[in-house]
Amino acid sequence: MRKKKLIIAIIALAILAPSLWWWNQTRKESIADAINPMYWIRRWRGEDLFDYNKYILYHGNRSLKEVAITIDDGPHVPMEPQLLSIFEKNHIHATFFLVGIKMKKHPNIIRRMVQDGDELANHTMDHYRLSYLSPWDIHNEILNNDINLYRITGLRFHLLRPPGMNYNDKVLKVAKNMGYVTVSWDCAAEDYENKSPDFIYDRIMRRVENGSIILLHDDMENTVIAMPRIISALKEQGYQFVTISQMLEHLPHPVYADRLKSVPLPAYVLNESPTGGSLTNVPSKAIASKTKVTKDQTIRIK
Numbered sequence: 248m249r250k251k252k253l254i255i256a257i258i259a260l261a262i263l264a265p266s267l268w269w270w271n272q273t274r275k276e277s278i279a280d281a282i283n284p285m286y287w288i289r290r291w292r293g294e295d296l297f298d299y300n301k302y303i304l305y306h307g308n309r310s311l312k313e314v315a316i317t318i319d320d321g322p323h324v325p326m327e328p329q330l331l332s333i334f335e336k337n338h339i340h341a342t343f344f345l346v347g348i349k350m351k352k353h354p355n356i357i358r359r360m361v362q363d364g365d366e367l368a369n370h371t372m373d374h375y376r377l378s379y380l381s382p383w384d385i386h387n388e389i390l391n392n393d394i395n396l397y398r399i400t401g402l403r404f405h406l407l408r409p410p411g412m413n414y415n416d417k418v419l420k421v422a423k424n425m426g427y428v429t430v431s432w433d434c435a436a437e438d439y440e441n442k443s444p445d446f447i448y449d450r451i452m453r454r455v456e457n458g459s460i461i462l463l464h465d466d467m468e469n470t471v472i473a474m475p476r477i478i479s480a481l482k483e484q485g486y487q488f489v490t491i492s493q494m495l496e497h498l499p500h501p502v503y504a505d506r507l508k509s510v511p512l513p514a515y516v517l518n519e520s521p522t523g524g525s526l527t528n529v530p531s532k533a534i535a536s537k538t539k540v541t542k543d544q545t546i547r548i549k
């Protein structure tokens with residue numbers, strides 16, 4: 248009897264284990280979402296894409312064949328310019344979530360992103376985990392990087408990705424009050440762990456779907472190697488490439504990030520002249536974050 252049970256258990260495991268393995272390879276949701284009934288209820292009600300109270304984007308429109316490529320943690324040299332050239336060659340635009348202390352070191356890469364028409368987004372000044380900070384420190388982590396961008400390009404950020412996607416309601420509230428949309432992701436490849444180009448390619452291509460927000464990083468050579476293959480495979484499957492601002496505008500209930508009112512910059516920044524000596528080089532081609540700074544901007548509080 249015991250032997251029979253053991254045989255049944257082994258057979259069940261032999262069937263279950265490969266199924267679970269394949270599910271993990273191809274799953275479109277995080278494990279936490281997949282086992283959460285509330286997630287499926289939200290999804291059934293169409294509330295899984297964007298939270299209109301907290302201003303956080305989880306996923307693009309599922310009925311549109313489009314994806315957004317987002318690149319975190321840059322700019323890094325020499326990988327970032329290589330990525331920019333790949334995007335330029337393929338006539339697509341990505342969204343870069345930039346870290347302030349690194350932007351300062353490579354302002355010319357930032358200006359090239361603007362000239363290429365890529366979208367620039369805030370990944371905080373120092374890449375701290377925001378949920379552990381006070382509201383004031385969160386505010387400063389976001390604003391200091393915004394000052395950085397203004398000094399380099401004369402533009403403002405409207406999109407935030409908290410480092411490590413470490414956030415709570417406190418972080419979302421500060422970000423929203425500063426005129427930001429917080430941006431999550433759903434399709435990544437652990438490329439920060441130096442996975443092979445084949446692993447990165449396979450993982451992205453198995454988990455991508457309509458409206459996916461793809462997360463990759465710019466400090467790994469393997470990501471640069473995998474990127475052309477990923478882009479051409481996505482193109483072959485008929486995907487369009489959009490920036491996060493475009494993805495927001497394509498939601499069933501559109502959100503226009505560049506119409507959000509930013510907090511005013513400190514007077515000492517606005518009075519600097521000329522701003523980083525670079526404003527004249529920035530064309531109006533930048534897709535989002537187009538809002539030029541004016542001195543009468545008001546704080547939007549809801």
Ligand SMILES: [Zn+2]
Pocket residue numbers: 319320370374410411
């Ligand atoms: Zn990061």
